[in-house]
Amino acid sequence: MNPSTPNNAQAPGWLLRCIETGQTYPGDRVRYRADTGALVEVVLDLDGIDPAKFRDACNRRRALRGQTRSSGVWRYRELMIPVADELIVTRFEGNTPLYRSESLSAWTGVRDLAVKHEGHNPTGSFKDRGMTTGVTAARMLGQRCVACASTGNTSASMASYAATAGMSAVVFVPAGGVAAGKLAQARLFGAHIVQISGNFDDAMRLVEEVCAAFDVYLLNSINPFRIEGQKAIGIELVQDLGWRPPDWIALPGGNLGNSSALYKGLSELRRVGVIDRLPRIAVIQAAGAAPLHAGYLERFAGGPRVVADPQTIASAIRIGAPASWGKCVAGITATDGVVASVTDTEIIEAKRHVDASGIGAESASCASVAGCKQLVAAGVIKPGESVVCVLTGNILKDAEASAERLAAHLGEPEQPVCEPTLADVSEQLKIILDKGPA
């Protein structure tokens, strides 16, 4: 714990609370864990928020452009830590599209299916929602250097927001375990990259030690302020649906920050009276990296599970020891949620359909759609229920890996290089026109 001087003069309007014992701590000090080692969460004063006024204000702010309040996070300022506008580090994140696709509905078997595309965020992934609040907290706490462990997207996002705020950034990544485009983003935004000979879980353990030893602020999702912005994902999708919650929300699970945040946002919406029931949360893991699924099968008895050598094509969720286990389990339990695991073949199949629908997303994202289809087939999700699948990252995020794997999976030959003559491309054109759309 490195105590530091907070930058805001007034006492903050929030506390940090241990998710296990309920012990509270001041909100304006650097702290990621309670003294027991359990995670802490931000507790806000939500009394006196009028649900109708809140909905109206958020609808009005949504129409704004280029202002802090138009951000898909800070728009929900009544549910965010009350910080002065000057301290806020925003790239107007959020405001992502909610798509509908007949072909995806038909493929998954859900008539009322929508996909919330978080790949439309400024750095191409859902991480930007949590990073605007995380880096704002860093500034509020007087921090100058931020760090994270990452499978790629967190590092790209943190690097961008740190650059926006004029802070140094250090990212710890598993060597060879991160898609090239994500690493390039982090580097181009000016972050220092430390490659670790190990996996994400090793990098995660290390960065906590680093932040305890040096004056460096940790911005993985164990940081309670990351969860505060990230929770806007559920709030915004409920707003997209005219403030009516869907029956289910499916999302991929890795380190489990996103699913924890989703639950926090939804439960605060219900607590304030904006919605009157909680959607059921379906967390989908890759079969080779599915400790939460293993725990779910045993009703989470015996505490967190660990997969020692996690493996999946979806490198973003190649995680064996999720840090936000406790928060995520609380959300699954409270929403009567489920956990599923999908094989790499199911992920690739889902990606093929998501891409062919014209929407497109990175492989890890498509676990949500694969899981949705599997849960419908198993009779868990009923065809008449409404489902929102979260697509967490942009199609360009792991382009090489997924294109190669997809081609191999489909048994496609390598693309020939043509001479720039009509004669040479004619053969190919005939085949393409014969084949029709994917």
Ligand code: F0G
């Ligand atoms: N989808 C994508 C595209 C991700 O990058 C991640 C996590 C997840 C899903 C899982 O979310 O960890 O909150 O359960 N990426 C992290 C990173 C670990 O470092 O970019 P989670």
